[in-house]
Amino acid sequence: MFSFFKKKPPAPPPPAPLPPAPEAPAKDSTDAAQPSPPASTFTSGATVSVAAVAASVISTAPVAVAVAASTAPKVSAPVPVHTPAAASPSTPPLEAPAPIGVTAKPERTGWLDKLKAGLKKTGTSIATVFTGTKIDEALYEELETALLMADTGVKATEFLLTDLKRRVKDNKTTDPAAVKGLLAQALADLLSPLEKPLAVGLRSAIEPGGRDEPTVIMVAGVNGAGKTTSIGKLTRHLSESGASVLLAAADTFRAAAREQLGVWANRNTVDIISQDGGDPAAVSFDAVAAGKARGKDVVLVDTAGRLPTQLHLMEELKKIKRVVQKAQASAPNEVLLVIDGNTGQNALAQVKAFDAVLGLTGLIVTKLDGTAKGGVLAAIAREHPIPVYFIGVGEKLEDLQTFNAREFAQALLG
Ligand SMILES: Nc1nc2c(ncn2[C@@H]2O[C@H](COP(=O)(O)OP(=O)(O)O)[C@@H](O)[C@H]2O)c(=O)[nH]1
Ligand SMILES: [Mg+2]
Known part of the structure; x- marks a missing residue:
């Protein structure tokens, strides 16, 4: 789940002043004052559809956010989920804004099936271990191999086996x-410390003071971990929830990278x-300054891919972080690492290396569909x-989608 906070009630904000003129002028769009959505806590569990928007010019995205919702069909939701934006008839929006301060339970039915399908490759190799008739040393040895092959890593595998044996004994299990x-329970408990909502919105609504x-x-x-794609998807979720988003194309090396983010900006009609x-640091600075000046709720900074061993490129990331802080003392409020779930144990090495340089606050793990290495989350949790x-x-x-330890463990082990 992630939580979007916005302090200001429905009164539209005064027209935002333009950001200070940057030294090398950034091409950006102007912004119309938008009515603020009601303050709410919301979840991202509902699925949404992308409106087909022709995307050609990338640096000047349209400005209107969350339009055309009023004509979309609505259905009553069993839980109060606040999704004010448009949706196609196949994925109708869930009605009823969440009462302030109440955390709505996400609608995740289809998502669970998807997660199960995605993690099937990892799950099948582990599940075959339990098809025998006896609980003996051979079963544990097979399980050890299956967990290691799923990239759970030596430490988490040892931990899980010891924990499991204790549970088997305590429960007097024979089947x-x-x-x-x-x-599944042991895995869920191991993963649960990784479960944390991402709070987004105006800082005044998130932190005291x-x-x-x-x-x-x-x-x-x-490179290729899924940064830009994840930012695009996240932007959509945020926009759907009424948050105003500004994107920073700080992957300035390749024109294609800027264009890719521009397509997402156009689709989501955000700046x-x-x-x-x-x-990259100058673009990030401009973006944060513009985000502040325009009263945006969230600024997402997309950076160029790099290996932790490319020290000069890691220095550049540090510089982006420093410079962003000059534009806004509290920023960056979140430093996220995107890792490709297929990279297995190397993903753990990346987490350690990027954390040492940047001080990570969170992870996005992509491509867990079709991989046999879903165990890497257990390795991260343990190490x-x-x-x-x-x-x-x-x-x-x-x-x-948001990460839920119990769901993940259940999906993984069927
Ligand atoms: N199967 C799958 N592909 C993904 C996922 N996330 C991203 N991708 C694909 O991975 C490729 C690289 O993504 P991109 O966002 O450009 O990576 P970046 O270099 O980190 O910005 C693209 O083809 C994406 O469509 C995911 O969760 N599952
Ligand atoms: Mg990219």
Whole structure:
């Protein structure tokens, strides 16, 4: 789950002043004053559909946010989930704004099936261990191998086996099939410290003494991990929930990277700060300054991929972080690492290395669909725990979802 806080009631904000003129002018769009949504806590469990928007010019995204909702069909929701924006007839919006201060339970039915399907490859190899008739040393040895092959890592595997044996003893279990259920519980308990909501919105609504300034989220990771895609999906979820978002295209090395983010900006009709071949730190600075000036709730900074061993590129990330802080003292409020779930144990190495340089506040783990390495989350939980805000189980919009330890463990072990 992630929580969006907005302090200001429905009164529209005064027209935002323009940001100070940047030295190398950033091409960006202007912003119309938008009515603020009612303050609420919301969840991202509902699926949404992308309105087909022709995306060509990328640095000047349209400005209107969350339009055309009034004509969309509505259905009553069993739980109060606040999703004010448009949806297609196949995915109707869930009605009823959440009462302030009440956390709504997400609608995740289809998502669970998806997660199960995504994690099937990991699950099948582990599940075969429990098809025998006896609980003996051979079963534990097989399980050890299966967990290691799923990239659970030596430490988490040892921990899980010891924990499982204790549970089997305590429960006086004799049926191997029941051991699978106990393993799911052990795994859920191991993963639960990674479960944490991402709070976004005006800092004044999140922290005591916080100012009326955006939550600035910096996103890092190796090439191809899924940074830009995840930012795009997250932007959509946030926009759907009434948050105003500004994107910073700080991956300035490749034109294609800027364009890719621009497409997401257009689809979501949010502003983007982008610059041809500009300095990533300067673009990030401009974006945060513009986000503040325009009264945005969230600024998402997309950075270029790099390996932790590329020291000069890691220095550049540090610089982005420093410079962003100059634009807004509290920023970056979140530093997220995106990791590809397929990279297995290397993902753990990335978590350690990026954390050492940047001080990570959260993770997004992508591509858990079709991988046999879903165990890597257990390795992270045991060896270098950092909250997993989202997991990606596909390339579609609804395939980025919040992380729930119990669901994950159940999906993994069927
Ligand atoms: N199957 C799958 N593909 C993903 C997921 N997230 C991202 N991708 C794909 O991974 C590729 C690289 O993503 P991109 O966002 O460009 O990575 P970046 O270099 O970190 O910005 C693209 O083809 C995405 O569609 C996911 O959760 N599952
Ligand atoms: Mg990218």
